Amino acid sequence: MRLELRVCEHCYTGEHGEAERQAIVQDMVRCAERIQEHKDVLDLDAVHIRKVREDETGKPEALPVVTASIVDDQVMINDTQLATEGDDGTMLVYPNPPDILTVLAKNIDEISTGLDRDVSVELSEAGSELLASKPATWGASDGA
Helix, strand or coil: CEEEEEEEHHHHHCCCCCHHHHHHHHHHHHHHHHHHHCHHHHCCCEEEEEEECCCCCCCCCCCCCCCEEEECCEEEECCCEEEEECCCCCEEEECCHHHHHHHHHHHHHHHHHHHCCCCCCCCCHHHHHHHHHCCCCCCCCCCC
């Protein structure tokens, strides 16, 4: 199994001037780094963290999947996403920050359980609020 987090480097460093977004992106990276440190506990083959700059194409580092959104009738490649690949080759892609942070946090919880010690990452106020306010059905379809 593999995991790849892609984030906007400019958001990560604060160049875009959005402090809340910077804090959330930094939380994502810290979580992914913690998972990378303990990937063997989750039987992960690899954990990739890619910081994408505006002046590059934004190609994935390892998992060949990119998400897009429609903005003002134009296709825009999402610079922030979490992609996971299972042992059978099935990929799941999470383009929404609340989902990304939730998946990463749950992986860290699994690591803590597997090691029988707390390896959690202290989240920023913005990241904590994002997780706390995320409805259980965020982005889920009811099949109707």
